[in-house]
Amino acid sequence: MTTIRPFTCEDMLYFNTVNLDPLTETYGLSFYTQYLAHWPEYFQVAESPSGEIMGYIMGKAEGHGENWHGHVTALSVNPDYRRLGIAATLMNILEEVSEKKKAYFVDLFVRVSNKVAINMYKNLGYIVYRTVLEYYSGDPDEDAYDMRKACSRDINKKSVVPLTHPVRPEEVD
């Protein structure tokens, strides 16, 4: 039971139960406002009937030529509203926006330890395109999977042929 609507600045005051989750980063304000100013259609929130923020997705479109793609910057769901398909709904929206923008694929980064998320993305049709070594800083640093799903424009699914070797963060464009 969900209202899907564009994320607004004021939502930042009320996303605490989503963002206090240990793996969800709260960024500086300008990070959010830049996304809002640049890619508002990629920044959507799922709201419960009582007005609580159940989750949100933020993303962007970037790249040149056949690398033109949608990117998931953050996807987070309030722990009380998990296993309701909210993440899938939000991912769907981002994919639709990417289709409209004629992107070749959608990609995202996820901690290799985040089994729940990785499985969910796999169920949504994403594949592990490559491993990015020590992408997440911390103690110790953690690798990321760069996961991808092709859009309809990539007829031959060239964008989702997995790389055989891992890459360093600085090699990721």
Next chain:
Amino acid sequence: MAVRPQHTHNGGIVERRLRPIYDWLDNGNNKKALQEAEKVLKKSPTLQAARALKALAMFRLGKGPEAHAVLQALADEKPSDDTTLQAMTILYRESQQFNKVCELYEAAVKAEPTSEELHSHLFMSYVRVGDYRAQQRSAMALYKIAPKNPYYFWVVMSVVLQAKTAEDDTKKGILLSLAQRMVDNFISDNKMEAEQEARLYIMILELQEKWEDILNFIESPLYSQCVPGSTAQACIPYLKKLGQWSRLNLLCKDLLWDNQDRWDYYLPYFDSVFQLMKNECEGDSHADDTAEKCHEFICQLVESMSSGRTLRGPYLARLELWKRLSVDGDPTSLLGSGVALCIQYLRVFANKSCAVPDLKPYLAMIPQKEREDSCRDFLTCLGFDENSEPETLDDIQRHISCLCARRLTAAPGAPAEQLATAGALRRQYLRCVARRLLTATQTEYCAADGYGTLAAHYYCSAAVQQRSAAPVLQALALLELVLHHSPANVHVKLLMISLYHMLGNAIAAESIYVRLEPKHIQLVSLGWVHAARCAPALAPARALRLLADAHAFHKHYAKESVEHLTYAYKYGTFEKLLELGAWGARLGACAWCALAGRERALLPLLAGPPAPLHAPARLPHPPVDNRDLNAIISWEPAQCADPDLKERTFDQDVAYLRLKDGLVSSIALCIECSDNRSVAEKRAQLDELRACVDAFACAMDKCRDKYGAARRELCISAPFPSRIIAFVSSPVPYRDLYSSVLTMVCELCGGEGVRGRESAERLRALLVSSRQQLEAPATSPWALRESLEAFSNYLEFIGVITFLLGVCNELSTPTNTKKSKKKASQSPDQILTTEMLSKLNDEVQDTISFLEDIFEKWPTYDYGFNIEDELAKLDITDKYHCPVEQKLKNGLQEVLADVKNILKKKSKYLKTLQ
């Protein structure tokens, strides 16, 4: 911010020379940058870019006047190369001189009238100062040079903004029709192409309330070309505006068939049904115009769901229908009782943790008697009762949902009953520990955590009713154990912060707060949870640290927010432009940040070394509430709901903010008036100070009448009673203490020795009696919070009076002459004043000794409780030591030690004044 321009044109030698300066500036090594700039200038002394960068480095090194001299000389030369202009822009921005940037680019475009880049910088410079007319002019000039769509819409948006801020309606109308005509022309030339352009057009039509035109536009091929695939959804608000209920009804039904879980489609659907019910003439046989048809539709949706995946939408829709029908009628004949519907919902979704939060608004709609009578049915509807011992995770969640639903429906009950329920819930949690039913991970909660959070609510209600700390201790012991096993659980952490503060222990609360790692905007929305509670818990140093974080965030954002508007133009997101503007204003007027500014000025008088007072920015008009009061999970029954909580506590907090603002302003004026100018020269400030003190006294009287008897009940999930209540209702006469000390300084600064001494004498008497008026320290841990708050108010006064005695001392020894010399040169009047101040100083020192004695003999509290005994009875191998008692003891000890240390320093300082 990186200084280096993104595109450098003259790539060659100049760029190479400047590169090291950029590197040092970007790395924050301004000294090296300055040296490097001087080196370049030796070779080419007129190079404008190097001079601009030199000025920037100097400014960042704190050499403001020199930097601006260089900058002004450069500005007079009217530079027009991008590198120089960008460096100068940065400096002007950092020194908040946005108007200068406009002048800079106005001169630059005169020199190079065909440069697209310079014109676009000029436009952005007007955006930063909010000059919409100038924006319009410069965007038009830009469009003439480079006829690109975005520039055209910059013009349009600038006209819209003028309309929005226009004061009279005629002017507004003219501007809006101009904006509309501009876009209409663009459309007829087939030039519109982007989604945001279409949205701006809708915005213009909306401001003119041309709903019909909007609808026609949305249904045009142009709209679906610009904004593909969203026509149906976009129509909804305008069909509502136009009252086209049948169309709206059919449209929403279509949307719902494909999206059975979208609440944003159900709500307009219900709106249409209820309008059609009222309005029988509008006949469209396919539209649902009766409650029966509406119910039938919802039932069809329920039945249409595949068995694999049950969605909450259609089930909640039925409850919504029930709720709307019950406003002025009886829905039972159609839908059965509200209780039955809620129970039905619970039966389907109880295994989800959102089930009861979903039900909350509907449970509150059921009449209280009916709700209370059926509370047991909520518990037992899935075959559970208090003593069930579910073994699977799904069943544990179901059991917890039923228990929560019962809590929300049952009458609150006597403390003994609440404690029994809490105890039962605790046993449930411990059972799950023993049976290894805990499954929490780094990011996932564990179903059984719900036993703990619910138990905490019962414990807390019992504690509040009994005015006893024992149940809070039980709750904390249990929650510490839950957190030990489920480290990600945010509800548990927030509840614990609240509970530790309930016992007056800011240090223990901090041990949990740091695990939440709140930052940036959360320092604002969650400031009330912890940061605001530290000062009244007598932890001023800790409070100052947290307030400094909030203040730094606020200051940083104030500088940045105007840049966000330029992004919105850059990317043509016109809708977001208004939103970003409103957001900037909202944060700028944040009441909590304003209070943080005042506290940061006042608390150092107590907790810091005597230092110049930070004068905070002006009080916002009106201050804005940015608190997230729904952060802490609440299982309070509907009848305990406090609908005015947000408004009431905010009103109180603002009143407190105004009092503190009055104090800061008065103290700042005392400092200003204490310099060695003649009395005539400082007359205006002295008058202002007197007016400020009078206003403060008057406000204290009003606040005592208004808030002195305000409610002080504690609730686990809500802010504690505002600080204003204890401040104005205290037996210690803070109104008179503060006004006397401020008046005394005012008189002495104004050379009115006799009147100054009278104030000092009055103050001395007040101080003596205030020691007797102070309440004795709490003898029970429950009363500790209020007791510490009372002492924190008193100590803050001690901080202020100590500081002001220092100010008076400066007044009688304006230069650093030796003591003996000074005494020799004192007039008889000054000698009398010095003597009087010394007597007052003695009195303050006596008061400090009196306080030291109190803190030395502060009672110790017995924090006995029994979770470890119960844990020991269980068959658990891993050792767990409950940290609550130690945290509470250490926390209190730390606070007392800090306070004693502060008092010692104050006493020492006062002695140096004699």
